[in-house]
Each structure stands twice: as structure tokens, then as C-alpha cells.
Amino acid sequence: MSSGELPGPAPDERMRPEGRRNTQGIRIDPEAEATHQPRHAVLSALVKHEPGVLAEVSGLFSRRQFNIESLTVGPTTDKNVARMTIVIEEPEPGVEQAKKQLRKLIPTIAVEELKPEAMRRELALVKVRAEKPDDVQSVAEMYNGQAVDASPNAVTVEITGSKQKIDAAVEAFEQFDVEEVVRTGAAALERGAETMDANGYASEE
Amino acid sequence: MSERAFHQDPEPEPPAEEDEEATDDAREVTTGAEAAIIALEEAGVDMAFGVQGGAIMPVYDALYDSDIEHITMAHEQGAAHAADAYGIVSGDPGVAMATSGPGATNLVTGIADASMDSDPMIALTGQVATDFVGNDAFQEVDTVGITQPITKQNYFAGDPDTLGADVSEAFALADAGRQGPTLVDLPKDASKAETDVQPISPATPDTYHPPEKADEAVIEAAAEALQDADQPAILSGGGVVKGEASDELRAFARKYEIPVITTMPGLGTFPETDDLSLGMAGMHGTGAANLAITNCDVLLGVGTRFDDRLTGGVDSFAPDAEVIHIEIDPAEINKNIYADYPLLGDAERVLEQLDDELTDAPDAETWREQCQTWKDEYPLDYETPEDEPLKPQYVVERFAELADDDAIVTTGVGQHQMWACQFWTYTEPRTWVSSNGLGTMGYGVPSAIGAKLGAPDREVVTFDGDGSFLMTMQELSVAVREDLDITYVILNNEAIGMVRQWQDGFYEGRRMASEYPWIPEFDLLAESFGARGFRLEEHDEVDDVIKKAREYDGPAVIDAIIDPGENVYPMVPSGGDNGLFALSEEQLDNL
Numbered sequence: 201m202s203s204g205e206l207p208g209p210a211p212d213e214r215m216r217p218e219g220r221r222n223t224q225g226i227r228i229d230p231e232a233e234a235t236h237q238p239r240h241a242v243l244s245a246l247v248k249h250e251p252g253v254l255a256e257v258s259g260l261f262s263r264r265q266f267n268i269e270s271l272t273v274g275p276t277t278d279k280n281v282a283r284m285t286i287v288i289e290e291p292e293p294g295v296e297q298a299k300k301q302l303r304k305l306i307p308t309i310a311v312e313e314l315k316p317e318a319m320r321r322e323l324a325l326v327k328v329r330a331e332k333p334d335d336v337q338s339v340a341e342m343y344n345g346q347a348v349d350a351s352p353n354a355v356t357v358e359i360t361g362s363k364q365k366i367d368a369a370v371e372a373f374e375q376f377d378v379e380e381v382v383r384t385g386a387a388a389l390e391r392g393a394e395t396m397d398a399n400g401y402a403s404e405e
Numbered sequence: 406m407s408e409r410a411f412h413q414d415p416e417p418e419p420p421a422e423e424d425e426e427a428t429d430d431a432r433e434v435t436t437g438a439e440a441a442i443i444a445l446e447e448a449g450v451d452m453a454f455g456v457q458g459g460a461i462m463p464v465y466d467a468l469y470d471s472d473i474e475h476i477t478m479a480h481e482q483g484a485a486h487a488a489d490a491y492g493i494v495s496g497d498p499g500v501a502m503a504t505s506g507p508g509a510t511n512l513v514t515g516i517a518d519a520s521m522d523s524d525p526m527i528a529l530t531g532q533v534a535t536d537f538v539g540n541d542a543f544q545e546v547d548t549v550g551i552t553q554p555i556t557k558q559n560y561f562a563g564d565p566d567t568l569g570a571d572v573s574e575a576f577a578l579a580d581a582g583r584q585g586p587t588l589v590d591l592p593k594d595a596s597k598a599e600t601d602v603q604p605i606s607p608a609t610p611d612t613y614h615p616p617e618k619a620d621e622a623v624i625e626a627a628a629e630a631l632q633d634a635d636q637p638a639i640l641s642g643g644g645v646v647k648g649e650a651s652d653e654l655r656a657f658a659r660k661y662e663i664p665v666i667t668t669m670p671g672l673g674t675f676p677e678t679d680d681l682s683l684g685m686a687g688m689h690g691t692g693a694a695n696l697a698i699t700n701c702d703v704l705l706g707v708g709t710r711f712d713d714r715l716t717g718g719v720d721s722f723a724p725d726a727e728v729i730h731i732e733i734d735p736a737e738i739n740k741n742i743y744a745d746y747p748l749l750g751d752a753e754r755v756l757e758q759l760d761d762e763l764t765d766a767p768d769a770e771t772w773r774e775q776c777q778t779w780k781d782e783y784p785l786d787y788e789t790p791e792d793e794p795l796k797p798q799y800v801v802e803r804f805a806e807l808a809d810d811d812a813i814v815t816t817g818v819g820q821h822q823m824w825a826c827q828f829w830t831y832t833e834p835r836t837w838v839s840s841n842g843l844g845t846m847g848y849g850v851p852s853a854i855g856a857k858l859g860a861p862d863r864e865v866v867t868f869d870g871d872g873s874f875l876m877t878m879q880e881l882s883v884a885v886r887e888d889l890d891i892t893y894v895i896l897n898n899e900a901i902g903m904v905r906q907w908q909d910g911f912y913e914g915r916r917m918a919s920e921y922p923w924i925p926e927f928d929l930l931a932e933s934f935g936a937r938g939f940r941l942e943e944h945d946e947v948d949d950v951i952k953k954a955r956e957y958d959g960p961a962v963i964d965a966i967i968d969p970g971e972n973v974y975p976m977v978p979s980g981g982d983n984g985l986f987a988l989s990e991e992q993l994d995n996l
Contacts, residue, residue, distance in 0.1 A: 205989035206974050208692050208783040211996065214984060215700050215775075219724035225711070225742035227724065248612065251561070256553060263554055293739060300736035306558040306578065309612050398612075 224293040236291035240269065242314040242388050243299060246396060248307035249275060249282040256305055257284065266290060266298045270322070270385025281309065285388045312390075312400045320388040323358065324366045328376040330355040336376055343369040354379060434603050437562070438467040438596035440569030441529065441589070444604035445473060448576040450500055452476065452491065452858060454484040456511075458504020459544060460531030463596040465502075473500075476858065476887060479879035481508050483851035485515020486877070489524045489586075490838045490855030494813060494863075496649070498525035498579040499855060505531045506544030509590075510551065514845055516586045517555040521842030522670060523647055525584040527576050528552075534594035535563050548590045559588040565595045569604025577607035582615030583734040584647050615733055619748035619755045627729045627746035628762035634703035636772040637663045638726075640686070643670030643841065644708015644733060648752035651675070651834040654707060657756050661766040664776045666694040668709050670841040673831035683776055684785075687715040688977050689823040692783025692986060695977065697776050698723055699984035703767075707731045708752045711741040712842065713980070721982035731755045783975070783988075785827050791944045794968035797821065797896040801828035803947050804866060804894065807955065812864035813838060813856050817849035817873025820902035821895075823973040825868040835860075846901075847876030853891045854884055864955075865890070871897040871924055878930070884960040885935040892954045893962045895927050898969040906972045910993050931962035941965040 222228050224236065247253050254273055261268050269287040276283050288298055295313070303311045325348070328336055336355050340347060345359040359369045363386060370381055394401050434440045441464055445453070452474045457465055468475055478484040481503040488499030503512045509530040519526040533542040549561045558578050562568040568591065575587040631637060645654050651674045658665045658681055665675040666686045675682055684691035686698045698704065704726040709715070716722040722742060730737075730744035731752055738747040748755045787798040801824050814829055815838040816822040822839060831837055838856050840848040849869035857865045874895050884891055898905075905919040928938030937957045941950045941964065954961035975986040976993060987993035 204788050205991070206783070206786050208988055211985040211987070211992060214696060216984060217700050217721075217723075217725040220720045221722060221724055221743070223719060225719045225722070225739070227726075227743065252549065252553075255550070259553055293743075297736065297740060300738075304734070304736050306610060306613060 224291070226293075236293065238267070238289050238291050239295070241288050241290065241295045241298075242318060242320065242386065243286040243288065243302065243311060244314055244388060244396060245284040245286065245302055245311045246276070246309040246398070247282050247284060248309065249280050250307060253282065253307045256307065257286070257302065260301055260305065261286070261288070261298070264297070264301060266294060272385045272387055274387075285386055287386050309398050310396060310400050312396055314388050314390055318388050318390050320362055320386045321360055322363060322366060322384050322386050323360045324370065324381060324383045325356055325358055326370060326373050326378060327354050327356045327380040328373050328378050329353065332376065336373075339369075339372050342372070345369065432470065434569065434601055435599060436463065436467065436596065437565035437568040437591070437598050437600055438463040440565070440600060440602065440604050441562075441572045441591060441596065442467040442471050442473065444569040444572035444607075445500060445576065446471060447604060448573065448607045449497065450576075453500035453502055454478055454487040454491070454855065455502025456481050456484055456504070456508060458508045458531060460505035460533055460593045461502060461508065461529070461591070462531070463593060464529060464531065464591060475502075476854070476883065478851065478854075479882055480877070481511030482514050482847065483854070483877055483880040483883070485512045485526070485528065486518065486845070486848050486851035487855030487858070487880075488526050488528075489515055489519045490815060490852035491859035492519070492525040492584075493838050494835050494856045494859040496525070496835070498527045498576055498584075499859070501526060501528045503528070503530050504544065505533055505548065506546045508544075509546055509548040513551060513555070514843075516552055516588065518840050518843040518845045518848065519586040520555040520557075522840070523584050523643060524586070525579045526586040527572075527579045528586060528588040529572070530588060530590050531596075532561075532590045532592040535592045536594065538592065548588070552588050555586070556588050557585040559590065561590050561592075563592050563595050565598035565600040566602045568595055568600070569602065573604045573607045574610060577609045578613065581609045581613065583644070616735065616749040617751050617754060619731070619750045619758055621758075623746055623748055624758050624762050627748060628759055630703055630727050630746060631661075631705060631729065631759070632763060632765055632767055634767040635769060636700060636702040637767050637769055638683075638697050638701040638704055639663050639665045640668065640698065640704055640706045640709055641665055641671040641674040642668040642707060642709025644752050645671055645674040646708075646834045648708055648733065650707070650752035650756060653753045653756045657760055660760070661763065662769065662773065663705070663767070664697055664773060666698055668712070668715050669826060669839070670837070671709065672826065672837040673834045676832040677830050678832055680777075683780065685826055686983065688717070688979070689827065689973050689975065690977075690983075690986075691785060691827075692975055693776060693779035695975070695983040695986050696779045696783075699982070701726045703727050703729065705729045705731070706742075707756070708733070710737045713741070716741065717977045717983045718980045721984065789944070795942060795944055795947070795965060797824050797898075797965070797967040797971055798828045799944065800894060800896065800941070800947055800965050800967070801825055801868060804951050805829040807948065807951050808866060809864040811836065812866055813860060815839065815849055815852040815856050815865065815867045817869040817876075818844045818846045819870045819873060820898070820906065820971075820973050821868045821870040821873070823903075824896065846870070846873040849873050850877045850884075850893065851880040853893065854880060854887070854889060857889045857891050858887070866892045866894065869893060869895050870902060871895055871899060871921065871927070872901040874927065875924070881931065881934045881936055881960060881962070888959055890958055891960045893960065895962065895964050896967050897924075897927065897964055898967050898971070899924055900969060903973070909972070910990060911978075927962055927964035931960075936960040936962055939963045
């Protein structure tokens with residue numbers, strides 16, 4: 201059934217280039233292996249404070265297969281603007297794509313990747329069994345936590361801090377049997393006097 | 406167009422009754438639905454494609470008093486494709502309308518199609534009343550949620566006072582920057598509700614800033630790279646059509662004598678009759694285009710997103726080339742192919758910038774000779790034994806010869822679409838109207854309607870497959886009713902031919918669900934719709950049938966019974982190396 205062969209030199213008789221590209225479309229040394237390790241990036245976005253924006257952003261990250269570690273959103277001093285903090289884990293080209301795709305959404309006002317030294321905080325509520333309330337109290341104090349609820353059977357401690365600090369605190373509480381944990385994900389801001397507006401982060405001068 | 410009173414400033418407008426002149430020109434808004442229609446009129450819309458239904462009735466009622474011509478389609482998918490094609494040929498957003506629920510979901514394929522091809526379109530959908538939204542009411546579906554990933558932006562217009570402004574903004578966004586589809590969902594209570602707020606004139610939101618002009622430092626570096634190139638090539642994409650940059654690109658290529666390759670949506674941006682033209686690259690591109698793109702040392706991509714059907718495997722795509730990428734959408738830079746020189750901005754303007762910066766043409770005489778050798782070595786060809794079944798390539802080639810020079814070609818999706826790419830000669834932008842990115846079978850019949858209404862003075866021919874035609878043939882009733890002079894050519898191989906070709910090539914000939922054991926006689930079917938039907942089986946009847954069909958003043962359908970074994974070559978298998986395109990099934994097997 202097959203039709204005849206079209207004219208022209210066969211594949212192995214043709215001019216061949218020497219190079220190649222990696223899966224991200226970047227030209228590479230054909231002898232070297234491409235290595236783009238995933239890294240954490242903290243994106244801060246100002247968005248229009250309107251219905252559906254959270255769904256738009258989360259939908260974007262899911263359909264483009266960006267790896268989200270956390271996403272938080274809340275109001276700002278401008279009632280028309282909300283601020284999102286999104287922590288992603290991606291190789292370099294993925295971080296760049298995520299920023300651009302996020303910026304491309306119409307309700308997005310500005311997107312910045314925060315510097316590694318940016319302030320990052322999250323809040324956790326840890327509910328533990330209260331058989332040894334004094335011991336729970338002393339672990340909480342080690343992490344500057346405070347009890348926000350106590351009942352005969354359980355104590356709930358609030359802890360604020362970096363992801364690493366909260367990881368460590370939750371691990372420390374494991375000795376009392378952690379019943380439930382809830383974490384907010386990171387909220388982050390750049391250090392110093394810099395503030396973000398529609399043009400991104402700019403130093404105040 | 407007459408000036409209307411806008412509500413851009415807080416000063417109260419004088420009531421309409423007191424100003425008779427104003428009432429003559431500007432119809433005063435009384436309902437949300439009227440605000441939507443007046444917003445469209447204000448944007449210059451004179452035609453809409455749609456299907457009536459419960460929740461959209463108030464909007465249609467407002468159309469009753471409007472000068473906008475409404476084309477009732479047989480199915481909402483047809484409305485979306487017709488609006489899309491109207492947008493492609495006219496350059497202005499096409500308008501598609503549908504009711505809530507199934508009306509809206511039937512639009513989805515067409516909206517996704519427009520999104521993939523960056524075609525300007527605005528969809529207006531009815532929605533159940535706001536009190537019922539979220540209650541799973543009759544004909545309720547979350548239209549905004551469903552269409553969010555396939556629109557540039559969509560709107561739930563629940564407030565009658567801002568509904569007109571939503572439509573204005575949606576229209577402006579569809580048209581601005583990288584064009585694309587937008588959607589406004591209109592709950593029935595909001596469109597029925599009283600309002601006297603006139604819509605604002607179309608404007609994009611303040612968060613939307615498409616780049617216009619590329620960074621001068623990158624322009625300088627890119628110009629130097631291009632000037633120093635030994636083997637330069639231009640890849641002209643759909644953005645050249647949408648950005649009206651075809652003239653600039655032609656002048657640029659000729660001035661610096663750089664061979665030009667097009668993508669599929671870029672067909673017509675550079676005349677295929679020009680010595681510098683290498684034709685289309687990609688899966689079924691020409692040998693010359695695929696070898697040039699593989700072996701070039703500088704590739705100037707203009708308005709292209711480096712889609713996988715173009716690049717083949719990324720590892721072997723232009724692997725020695727520095728890439729200069731002119732693009733209006735920043736998110737396309739480095740998405741698929743890394744850009745050594747990203748030039749963000751409007752294609753026409755950035756080409757001008759590059760031209761201003763260049764002092765000399767690259768010294769590429771040897772390369773141009775090489776490209777010419779490839780053109781000679783790899784002609785698009787086919788066998789034409791006259792005693793054998795009709796060859797589809799011959800039908801396309803003869804039609805191209807007999808048709809007007811500026812005829813518009815629309816297609817369905819599949820083998821016939823590839824033959825329409827390969828064997829028609831494209832010389833002008835906006836003459837290729839196809840489903841390039843989404844690959845929507847059924848695009849052919851309704852797209853011809855949109856194309857003809859968008860360019861009434863131009864010849865419109867549609868190449869369709871039997872499979873594609875069966876998906877949307879009901880729209881033929883619209884072509885007949887509107888008395889549209891369209892010639893449909895069904896390249897009929899009684900199969901979903903491209904699937905059958907892949908089954909033969911990659912699935913050991915196991916032809917599962919690709920062949921039609923029985924299909925209608927399309928010429929008779931056409932007659933029953935009120936169109937003219939022709940049956941074409943013999944090689945030596947081709948010219949005669951095409952002439953008769955073209956002469957018929959109204960929709961004509963040629964049922965061309967072609968060789969069912971004919972396959973599309975050259976072929977780069979999915980993810981394969983463009984430079985190793987196969988010229989036969991045997992070569993494909995050995996890759």
C-alpha cells in the first residue's frame with residue numbers, strides 16, 4: 201500500500217550538524233551531560249484583589265507542571281491589591297518560565313523572585329497530647345512558641361518562624377505524640393527599605 | 406463611526422431625552438444586554454456567529470435593534486470556528502455567542518483552537534441567573550472555570566453596570582499584544598437588569614503591557630551575530646501574520662539575502678515563489694527547510710513558539726545555531742528553545758530595529774547555493790500514473806493553479822491538511838486558515854464560512870478530509886442559507902487517513918478504528934443541503950470538475966475519491982531529528 205519513495209539523498213547521506221541541545225532547548229557540549237538541579241525559589245506577586253485570582257494562579261501552576269511547595273495569599277494596604285507568596289522547586293529554566301507565565305496572567309500586577317536572604321516566615325499550629333504539659337511548655341519555649349489552647353487531653357502550640365525552624369519544632373514535639381499539624385506556608389518580604397510596586401522591587405532612594 | 410458618550414469621567418452626562426442628536430447616533434443603554442451589544446458596536450464589530458438559547462436570550466434580544474449582522478450557525482463549535490477564521494482573515498476579533506451549559510461547552514473546542522493559534526476572538530456566553538449560580542441549575546456550567554486555561558482572560562459579568570465595560574475590555578484584550586480569545590459570561594439577570602451606564606471605549610487593563618521595542622543592547626549583539634553568520638536562516642511564524650510584519654520580513658530577507666523557512670501558521674508570510682523561500686519546516690515540511698533549519702548557524706525566529714511539530718526532538722533542533730528570537734510574548738522566550746538573543750517586541754518594529762543596526766549582509770553565498778541544492782534534490786513530488794486512483798496531491802496542485810492568486814485556503818486536520826500545505830503555493834499572509842496548534846478535525850466547513858464572510862471578495866476553498874467533514878458538515882446548511890461562494894474539496898480516502906498512516910508506520914498496520922466501512926456519498930449529501938455536489942474519481946476529470954465547482958455561484962462540494970493508500974511524506978517522526986526526515990515508509994522504519 202505504501203507510496204513510492206520521494207527523490208533525494210537518504211537520511212545517512214545528508215549534511216549533519218555536530219552539536220545538540222538538552223531537554224530545555226539549550227545548546228550544550230555534546231560530550232557533557234546537562235545538569236540543571238532543581239532549586240527553591242520564592243516568588244512574590246502583587247495581583248488584583250478580585251474573585252478567581254487564586255484559582256487562576258493555582259490552575260496555571262498545576263497545568264504547566266510547576267512544582268509548588270507553598271502558596272499563600274492575603275490582602276495588602278491597598279484594598280484592590282492582594283499579595284501572593286509562592287515557593288516553587290524547579291530547575292533554572294522552570295523558575296524563569298513560572299515567573300513569566302505568572303506575569304502573563306492579566307490580573308497580575310508584578311512578580312519578583314525574592315533574594316535568598318529575604319525574610320521568610322510561616323506559622324504552624326501543633327496539637328499534641330497533653331499528658332506532660334510542663335514538658336510541652338518547655339519545648340514550646342525553646343521555639344518561642346506559645347500555647348493557644350489547652351484541654352485535659354491536648355495542647356495546641358503556635359509557632360512562627362522559618363520553614364526549618366518549624367520542621368525542627370514539629371520533630372521535637374513528636375515525643376508527645378503530635379495529633380495534628382497545620383502550616384500556612386511561607387510569607388516573605390525582601391529585607392531593607394525596598395518595596396514592591398507595579399514595576400517590581402525598587403530601592404527607596 | 407459616531408462618537409458616543411463615554412462614562413470615563415465622573416461628570417454626569419446630560420440625559421438622552423434632552424439631546425435629540427445624541428439619541429439619533431448613540432442608542433442609550435437601558436439593560437446590561439444592551440450595554441454588551443453597544444460595547445461590541447463601539448469596538449467596530451459588524452458581525453457575530455452564534456446559536457440562540459435560554460440564558461443568552463436577553464443579549465440576542467438586544468441584537469434585534471443592532472446593526473451587527475448575526476450568522477446563526479448549526480452548532481456552537483461551528484460558531485467558534487467561524488469567528489476564529491473571521492478573525493484570521495480580517496485581523497480583528499471574531500465574535501462567537503452561545504447560551505449557558507452545553508452552548509458554552511460546545512464553544513470550548515473553538516476557543517482552545519483560537520488560544521493555541523493566537524487568533525483574536527471574543528466569546529459571549531449566557532449564564533444562569535446569579536441567584537442560581539453554584540446550585541447546579543438547569544443548563545448551568547462553570548464556564549469561567551472551564552475556559553480559564555484557554556482564554557487570555559475571562560469575565561463573570563454579574564453586575565449590569567460594569568457588564569458593558571467587561572465586554573469592551575475583553576474585546577481590547579483579544580486584539581492587543583499577542584492576540585487570543587477572551588470570554589465574557591453573562592448571567593441572565595445581569596443582562597436583563599436595568600442600567601444606564603454606557604460602556605467605555607475598548608481599552609486593555611492597566612496591568613497589560615505587551616513589549617513594543619526590543620532592548621538596544623540585545624539588538625546590537627543580535628545584529629553582530631547575524632552579520633557574522635555563515636549559514637543564516639529566517640524562521641517566519643504566525644506572529645508575522647498577526648503582527649502585520651510580512652512586508653517588513655520580505656524586505657529584510659531580500660536585502661540581506663537570507664533564506665526563509667516558514668512554520669505552518671507562517672505560511673504566506675514569505676512568498677513560496679521566491680528564490681529565497683525554502684518552504685515549511687517540521688514534521689511534514691520540505692527537505693530543504695528541514696535541512697536548512699538543522700544545519701544553520703544563526704536562526705532568526707520571528708513570531709514563533711517553536712512548537713514540537715516544528716522542532717521535532719529538541720536535542721537535534723538547529724543544534725549548531727545561535728537563536729535570535731523576535732517575540733511579543735515574554736513567556737515564549739526560552740520556553741521550548743533557548744534564545745541566545747531574545748528580542749521582545751512587535752515583530753515589524755523589531756525587524757526595523759535590526760535592519761537599522763545591520764551594516765552588511767552576512768557572507769552566505771555558499772550557504773545559499775547549498776540551500777538551492779537541497780531545493781533541487783528534495784522536490785515535493787508524487788507519482789501520477791493516470792490509470793491508478795486519483796492522487797490527492799494532484800487535486801491540490803491543480804486547484805492552486807486554477808484558483809485566484811489571493812484565494813484563501815481553509816482546511817480540516819489530517820493528511821489532506823498536510824497536502825494543502827505542501828502542494829498549494831502560498832504567497833500572501835492571511836490566505837492559510839487552519840487549525841495549526843490544536844489540530845481540530847472539523848475545522849474546515851465552519852472556518853470557510855467565517856473566512857468568506859470576513860473576506861467576501863476573495864475566493865475561498867476548503868480542503869477537507871472525509872473524517873473531518875463528517876464532524877461539522879451540518880454547517881453546510883449555513884453556507885447554503887447565507888449563499889456563500891465556497892468550494893469544498895473532500896479528499897476522500899474513507900479513513901482517518903493520518904491515523905491510518907501512523908498505524909501502518911508505527912503500529913504494525915493494526916488499523917484500529919481508522920477506516921470507515923461505510924460513509925455517505927458527499928456529493929449527494931451536499932445536494933440535499935441545497936449545495937452543488939460533484940463526484941471526482943478520474944485523473945483527467947480534475948480540471949473540469951474544479952472549474953465547474955468554481956463557476957457555481959454558491960457552496961459546492963467536490964467529493965474526490967482518492968488513492969486510499971496515499972501517505973504524507975517527507976515525514977519526521979514525533980520527537981525525531983528534522984534532518985533525518987523520511988522520504989518513504991521504508992526510510993521511516995529504518996530511522
